[in-house]
């Protein structure tokens with residue numbers, strides 16, 4: 171069944187409703203619904219009841235039609251969604267044969283510095299996922315969103331970076347139970363293998379990136395937080411020693427092996 175076609179037909183039928191209503195009124199008029207006749211063809215009360223039914227019932231049928239159609243559209247949308255996210259393994263609990271090595275974006279936040287995903291969850295360089303929506307979950311759970319995500323292709327992560335310029339690209343190994351999707355993975359635990367540093371300063375975009383600096387940011391949930399970025403020697407000048415970290419110090423602080 172083509173839902174869009176059914177919807178179009180229903181809308182066309184609604185447009186016909188006023189014409190139909192006028193035709194029925196005219197018919198009722200000629201049958202004598204609005205005049206006192208001695209011996210009417212159809213009794214007046216029956217005509218009036220018929221009119222009431224028409225006025226009340228037909229719109230109700232349209233409303234019911236739209237509710238059913240809306241439900242069917244939702245179901246179809248969900249079905250398409252699950253198809254899009256379709257797992258590549260028939261049994262998700264078969265451990266994937268291919269090695270799970272991927273790429274993703276992370277912010278570097280807080281003091282001491284730590285990784286924070288785009289969803290706002292912080293993690294260490296070697297960490298096991300936990301679930302925010304259900305503490306009884308051991309991520310990843312099929313019907314949930316929990317677990318560590320990563321792209322298979324470096325280019326996908328790189329493209330996402332253009333949309334999130336404050337982030338860093340990282341390489342990750344994923345372990346434990348893992349779901350393999352068309353473009354990436356979702357897994358139980360994760361080890362950050364490499365932090366990619368931009369060549370240019372994240373502020374002026376002119377000079378080479380040299381040193382990490384931390385700035386106070388107003389966050390998503392009005393909770394202020396520290397964000398680390400890498401600046402050139404000029405842009406980092408005004409920062410005090412406690413807000414600066416050399417690249418090697420940052421790698422050590424993040425515990426990337």
Ligand SMILES: [Zn+2]
Nearest residue numbers: 301307314316
């Ligand atoms: Zn979960």
Ligand SMILES: [Zn+2]
Nearest residue numbers: 371374402405
């Ligand atoms: Zn700069």
